[in-house]
Amino acid sequence: MTKTEAVNFFGSQKALAHVLQRSKTTVSGWPDKLPRGVQFEIQVKTDAQLKADLELFNEQAA
Template identity: 45%
Template sequence: MTKKELADYYGSMAAAARALGRTRGAIQQWPDDLPARVQFEIEGRTKGKLKANPGLRNKNTA
């Protein structure tokens, strides 16, 4: 899962931050490919509408 997918789902990074109980600044410090623990938290909060994909980073390094 990427930050772009997160922002697209919630409509903006500000809305995502509010929904996750974090600041925009905190979210902006995350890498573009979100950390696995964050992805699983988001998957739970969205009831599976956004899926965790912790192997995403490895797909792009070929």
Template identity: 40%
Template sequence: MRTVDVINFFKKKSKIAEVLGIGRSAISQWGDYVPVDRQYELEVKTGGQLKSDYSVQKLNRENNERKQQP
């Protein structure tokens, strides 16, 4: 999950901080990608509108397995 995608979803870092119960400065320390534990929390708190890297990889694996079945 890219940090920029989370910011675009919530529009403001202050809203992300509020949802996660953290300070805005913590978000600035994320870099390009959201930490794994926060990815899961954001996926749950957005009702799956944002997907963790784990969920995306799992969905991709499941789709690939379906394509390979005769």
């Protein structure tokens, strides 16, 4: 998933930061292609309503 998708799901970067127990500054600094661990954390916290995107991982490794 992208940061845009996660922010849209939670309603704001502030709400996303709160759910992940991170600062808004940390969330703001993430690229749109979220780090792998963050994607899986969001997947767990949303009961898989948002899912980690394996295609993004392949792009990041290339």
